[in-house]
Amino acid sequence: MIDLRSDTVTKPTEEMRRALYEAEVGDDVYGEDPTVTKLEKLAANILGKEEALFVTSGTQGNQIAVLTHTQPGNEILLEAESHIFYYESGAVAAFAGVQTRTIIGEKGVMNPKSIEEFIRGEDQHFPETGLICLENTHNRAGGAVIPVQNMKEIYAVAKENEIPLHVDGARLFNAAASINTDVTEFTQYCDTVQICLSKGLGAPVGSIIAGSSEFINSARKWRKRLGGGLRQVGVLAAPGIIALTKMRNRLAEDHLNAQVLASGLTDIPKIKVVNDVDTNIVVIDVKELRVSSDEFVKKLKENDILGVSFGPTLVRFTTHYDVTEEDIIKTIETIRQQFK
Numbered sequence: 001m002i003d004l005r006s007d008t009v010t011k012p013t014e015e016m017r018r019a020l021y022e023a024e025v026g027d028d029v030y031g032e033d034p035t036v037t038k039l040e041k042l043a044a045n046i047l048g049k050e051e052a053l054f055v056t057s058g059t060q061g062n063q064i065a066v067l068t069h070t071q072p073g074n075e076i077l078l079e080a081e082s083h084i085f086y087y088e089s090g091a092v093a094a095f096a097g098v099q100t101r102t103i104i105g106e107k108g109v110m111n112p113k114s115i116e117e118f119i120r121g122e123d124q125h126f127p128e129t130g131l132i133c134l135e136n137t138h139n140r141a142g143g144a145v146i147p148v149q150n151m152k153e154i155y156a157v158a159k160e161n162e163i164p165l166h167v168d169g170a171r172l173f174n175a176a177a178s179i180n181t182d183v184t185e186f187t188q189y190c191d192t193v194q195i196c197l198s199k200g201l202g203a204p205v206g207s208i209i210a211g212s213s214e215f216i217n218s219a220r221k222w223r224k225r226l227g228g229g230l231r232q233v234g235v236l237a238a239p240g241i242i243a244l245t246k247m248r249n250r251l252a253e254d255h256l257n258a259q260v261l262a263s264g265l266t267d268i269p270k271i272k273v274v275n276d277v278d279t280n281i282v283v284i285d286v287k288e289l290r291v292s293s294d295e296f297v298k299k300l301k302e303n304d305i306l307g308v309s310f311g312p313t314l315v316r317f318t319t320h321y322d323v324t325e326e327d328i329i330k331t332i333e334t335i336r337q338q339f340k
Ligand SMILES: *Cc1c(COP(=O)(O)O)cnc(C)c1O
Pocket: 056, 057, 058, 059, 060, 062, 083, 084, 135, 137, 138, 139, 168, 170, 171, 196, 198, 207
């Protein structure tokens, strides 16, 4: 099976499994797990923030950030197809009690002027704007990189209005690899950031949130409230350390495979690649084949290749550590054969 559904399907490497076995552990709720502490220090350092916190998932990390930054009744600004709005089961409403105000981006990029316009003024009728969220890379925009310059401009608006800025950076390291820069180029323009260890970086579980010490102190409490305070969790932090030290530098390979896939699929007459393929995601439109994305995905599955439906006629493929260039060539050939 060639599994291109997501980079979350990556299995821990042999080195990760060994590290997991050998990890020194303690009760992390008491702050006594040395491996977790090491991971958090390393992550804070890499992300250029004072402190970091190991959390169970990207969704939990984002939700803790929203809970920490806002008050019930606040309004948060975010992109219309952002993960926090689109894919987190309405959690910001259910837990933080905030309402969302969405901004339609261009390839995931929000115009700083729209943000400025949407920030609420002082009026008893209005909710207070409690948080601005940005997603980099932007998943539904096909792994699009939000440019550093755009983040800089949005951060300036946020600062001017004294509103915190959170970055959902589930795939922020892909953004950094794509433009061949250090991740701090991006993180210098946000207050807090969430990154996933369990996607392209290949760790089995976990995310990191990072920000000021003050932020992490309250975030830790929210994590506990949500049931995310874990005990001898060094066994999961150990693969996370390898994710951050060894796996970050190979993401460009996944991006190259995505390029190969996109150019191969572009050569197939009735298939359109609809995204720019900045990183490890390729989105195609199968409309001209007169099949739905579900039918397309089903037929592919019968041929041992997995993708995901991404809209009525859109299909997403994601490259990652567990797919080779050979798999990519085979995928292109299979699609060419099956969908003439
Ligand atoms: C995957 C993803 C998340 C959520 O991560 P989980 O670990 O699956 O909860 C959040 N934001 C973006 C942009 C993602 O792609």
